[in-house]
Amino acid sequence: xxxxxxxxxxKAGTSPATVSRVLNDRPGVSEAKRxxxxxxxxxxxxxxxxxxxxxxxxxxxxxxxxxQNPIFPALAELIGGTLTQNGFxxxxxxQNTGGMTDSDFVELLLEQQVSGVIYxxxxxxxxxxxxxxxxxxxxxxxxxxxxxxxxxxxxxxxVSTDDVAAxxxxxxxxxxxxxxxxxxxxxxxxxxPSQRKVFGAQRKLAELGCEVDDALVVQxxxxxxxxxxxxxxxLGEGATAIVCASDMLALGAIWAARRAGLRxxxxxxxxxxxxxxxxxxxxxxxxxxRQPIDAMGRAAFDLLMAQxxxxxxxxxxxxFEPEFVLRSSTGPVRA
Numbered sequence: 024x025x026x027x028x029x030x031x032x033x034k035a036g037t038s039p040a041t042v043s044r045v046l047n048d049r050p051g052v053s054e055a056k057r058x059x060x061x062x063x064x065x066x067x068x069x070x071x072x073x074x075x076x077x078x079x080x081x082x083x084x085x086x087x088x089x090x091q092n093p094i095f096p097a098l099a100e101l102i103g104g105t106l107t108q109n110g111f112x113x114x115x116x117x118q119n120t121g122g123m124t125d126s127d128f129v130e131l132l133l134e135q136q137v138s139g140v141i142y143x144x145x146x147x148x149x150x151x152x153x154x155x156x157x158x159x160x161x162x163x164x165x166x167x168x169x170x171x172x173x174x175x176x177x178x179x180x181x182v183s184t185d186d187v188a189a190x191x192x193x194x195x196x197x198x199x200x201x202x203x204x205x206x207x208x209x210x211x212x213x214x215x216p217s218q219r220k221v222f223g224a225q226r227k228l229a230e231l232g233c234e235v236d237d238a239l240v241v242q243x244x245x246x247x248x249x250x251x252x253x254x255x256x257x258l259g260e261g262a263t264a265i266v267c268a269s270d271m272l273a274l275g276a277i278w279a280a281r282r283a284g285l286r287x288x289x290x291x292x293x294x295x296x297x298x299x300x301x302x303x304x305x306x307x308x309x310x311x312x313r314q315p316i317d318a319m320g321r322a323a324f325d326l327l328m329a330q331x332x333x334x335x336x337x338x339x340x341x342x343f344e345p346e347f348v349l350r351s352s353t354g355p356v357r358a
Contacts, residue, residue: 027069028042028043030067031064031067031069034063034107035056035059035063035107035108036059036104036107037059037060037108041056041060042060045057046060055108055109055110057110058109058110058111059107059109059110061110062081062107062110062111063107065112066107066112081110081111081112081137081138082111082112082113082114082135082136082137082138083111083112083113083114083137083138083139083140083141084114084116084128084129084132084140084141084142085099085102085103085106085113085114085116085140085141085143086118086125086128086141086142086143087099087115087117087143088117088143088245089118089245090117091246091271092245092270092271092297093270093297093299093301094297094314094316095143097299097300098143098170098316098319098320099113099115101317101320102141102320102323102324105324106324109324109328111138114131114132114135116128125156126155126156129156129159129160130159132165133159133163133165137165138331139165139166139167139168139327139330139331140160140166140168141167141168141170141323141324141327142167142169142170142179143169143170143172157177157179158177160179161178161179166327166330167179167327167330168180168181168182168323168326168327168330169181169182170182170183170319170323171183171215172214172216173215173340178338179338180326180338180340180341181339181340182322182323182326182341183216183319183342183343184216184315184319184342184343184345185342185344185345186216186217186219186220186345187219187220187222187223188344188345189220189312189345190207190219190220190221190222190223190227191223191226191227192345193224193266193294193312193347194224194227194231194266195227195231196349196353197294197353198227198228198231198233200264200354200355200356201356202263202264202292203233203234203356204236204239204260204262204263204264205224205228205239205262205266206239206240206241206257206258206260206264206266207221207224207225207241207257207265207266208241208250208253208257208265208266208268208272208276209240209267210243210244210245210269211242211243212242214268216268220266220268221240225240241253241254241257245268245269245271246271246272246275247271247272247274247275247278248275250267250271250275250278250279251275251276251278251282252275253272253275253276254275254276254279254280254293255279255283257276258279258283258285258291262291263290263291263292263356263357264291264292264353264356265291265292266294267294267296268296269296269297270296270297270299270302270309270311271299272295272296273293273294273296273309273311273352274295274305276293277293277305277307277309277352280293287307287352288307288352288353288354289354289357290357292310292352292353292354292356293309293310293352294310294311294312295309295310295312295352296311296312296314297311297313297314298311298312298314298346298348307350307351307352308351308352309350309352310348310349310352310353311348312345312347312348313345313346313348314343314345315344315346318343319343322341322343326341
């Protein structure tokens with residue numbers, strides 16, 4: 024029994040004594056803590072006491088692009104933990120090819136009568152506002168928060184990293200090291216964060232008096248393999264440094280440089296984005312731009328709770344300042 028109490032307490036982010044009070048239906052426990060304990064019981068597979076079986080967990084949909092990039096599992100764990108501690112259970116869906124479609128998942132969420140949905144988007148192709156699952160969410164009135172990607176013309180509060188500032192930080196750093204042929208290795212053209220990074224980088228290059236060359240922009244998939252292929256093109260265009268839209272792309276760029284017989288950072292510099300786990304332990308440790316995911320995850324949760332509780336919060340975009348993290352994958356331009 025003591026082990027069970029400890030397990031539930033850890034999952035719920037509270038003490039075994041609080042768990043005991045909830046299980047015995049005693050006073051002195053806030054509703055949020057009570058719901059967190061009940062949710063933890065369900066998640067861990069423990070049976071609720073008969074007197075509490077009428078209370079079912081409240082669900083929140085959590086939509087991620089994919090889970091191969093370490094930044095997305097980190098966000099899912101952060102947001103999921105916050106939800107659990109506040110009496111909600113996350114329902115996770117990824118947008119991988121072959122999985123449940125966005126529209127199908129939204130219908131599932133509505134059938135389950137979830138309390139809300141947190142949508143890590145970023146895809147903003149032409150006509151994005153007309154995408155049926157977003158329209159369905161708006162029409163249903165389901166509380167919704169979007170992370171890293173606004174949805175044009177639809178009233179969803181958004182939490183984003185300032186991608187323009189992130190690109191400007193990276194370009195400024197490389198320019199100070201003497202680089203003038205700076206390649207941009209980005210996500211797809213319909214990906215809003217990548218659109219903003221390209222804009223910020225090219226604007227900063229123009230301010231610094233550098234040539235803005237579209238041949239030094241490669242956009243495609245987010246993967247190590249895509250990073251390797253894209254970086255090979257940029258190196259062929261004479262890039263001495265590469266700014267990447269994710270750490271996974273940066274790992275591909277480093278691999279492409281090595282396959283070309285180049286050393287990082289002696290021959291080519293590489294900057295990543297996200298500062299996902301283990302980037303300080305690769306060879307060389309990756310210079311990158313860190314997203315403040317702790318603050319962003321908390322803000323997304325707070326915005327969702329405000330909607331669930333009926334607060335009249337203004338709809339808009341919260342921009343969070345990124346942090347440039349200097350490590351060993353960047354260096355002075357080769358003489």
